[in-house]
Amino acid sequence: MALRSIMGNKLRSALTMLGMIIGVSSVIILVSIAEGSAQNVTSQINQLGTNLLTINTFGTDVALSDGKIDELSKLNGVKAVAPVIQGRVNVKKDRTASQVSLTGTNAAYSTVRDVLVSQGRFITDLDIEYRQKIAVIGADTAATFFGMENPVGQYLQIEGTSFKVVGVLASKGSSLGQSGDNVVIVPLSTGQRLVKSTTINQVFLQGKSENQMDFVMNEVEIKMASFFPSKSDSYSVMNQKDLMDTMSSVSNTMTMMLGGIASISLLVGGIGIMNIMLVSVSERTKEIGIRKAIGAKRRDVLLQFLIEAVVLSGVGGIIGILAGIGLGEILSSLLSLTVSFTSTVILSSFLFSLAVGVIFGVFPANKASKLNPIQALRYE
Structure with a gap:
């Protein structure tokens, strides 16, 4: 009814x-x-890398030297450390010229920041040691300067110096408003020459386990306090988990x-x-x-x-x-x-x-x- x-x-x-x-x-x-x-x-946050800690320092008096970075890499729970030097550089090939983000880093960067190479290879420790003029370029950079050609083995002019392209990164798209594809990655020693600075103000650390990240962060903060006593305002340690x-x-x-x-x-x-x-x-x-x-x-x-x-x-x-x-x-x-x-x-x-x-x-x-x-x- x-x-x-x-x-x-x-x-x-x-x-x-x-x-x-x-x-x-x-x-x-x-x-x-x-x-x-x-x-x-x-x-997008996960694209930045997993189990990630970011150390930023502000000013030349709190720069991270090779010795300090080496000490950080030996802390318990730290899997890998990637020091980074960044800047903007003029890149040219034939008649094509553009300003591109430059990242100078080491071989561990690909693991720490979860970067994949679609063609060729990534930077090695030997490239840094011998100050090789080689570059790994982002997907957008490859498209801009090489079109449909394979960039591996070809050359780019970076700030007037010829660099050999040894690898192309897999496209990551935009992450938190920043493009990860319009970039040139070079060995740390070479990058320092290009940006005319040996000061390292940023280091990425990857923890061995997600469960240990709070412990690792605590260890890093203690170590940074011992490096720069009474200068806690001149550096920051950020945990990706906190951002998440x-x-x-x-x-x-x-x-x-x-x-x-x-x-x-x-x-x-x-x-x-x-x-x-x-x-x-x-x-x-x-x-x-x-x-x-x-x-x-x-x-x-x-x-x-x-x-x-x-x-x-x-x-x-x-x-x-x-x-x-x-x-x-x-x-x-x-x-x-x-x-x-x-x-x-x-x-x-x-x-x-x-x-x-x-x-x-x-x-x-x-x-x-x-x-x-x-x-x-x-x-x-």
Whole structure:
């Protein structure tokens, strides 16, 4: 009887369900976009390297010498150390000229920063020792100066000096607003000559295990304090895990906020269901009177109206899930957004829609079940 009543008023039932459809699809789309954004940021941070500590010093009086870097590499829990010297250099080949980011580093950099070589090889310790004029270039740099040609074995002019290209990096894309593909990597000793500075102000350390990172960071901070006593403001030690935790906290807050905003439309949909059910009780007062007069108990009437409310919210929830996934996929392709659908979000939004149907359906159903059969039969 509940289902017949719904089918008998198709347009009204469809409009009633519309609130639930919009509510459920809104929750799924907004939360999935928020979670997709969080995953995108996490993957960008991971591109910087895993189990990573970054030491930055400010000024020439707190520069990291080879001896200090060697001491850092011998700390417990440290897997590899990559000192870095950076700058901007003029790169030229034939008639093509451009300014490119230069990184002077050692062989461990590829492991520490999770850098992969798609062609050729990376820098070796021998290249640093013999101050070789060789370069490993990023994917964008390779495309700019060599087009479709294989750059390995060819030469580039860096600040007027000829460098042999020995490798091309696999494309990493942009990471936290910085392109990792428009770069030239040279041996540390050669890089110091190019930027005309021997000062090393940045060192990357990779820990052996993720579980040991807090311990390693503590050891590094103690060692840095012994290197530069009373100069704690002149250097910083950053743990990638701290950055991840901060971003995760921001993402969770954003997800909850968007989910909460979308849930308001579910409540509005619930109010719509209650409104229509109250109208339905008024319309069918005589029918309720007849049912009670021929033996229907209070729970029978209560159950009939409650089933109607739950079916309206349940069907609306199912359509809302399909609409949410469909619209999410469309937005993902049109706006190049990362959308992450999870079964938890989909199931939660559906169960929430059912709960809304039950909660907002109880009052009209209760009102119908309490009607006096004599008064109901006389109702016009």
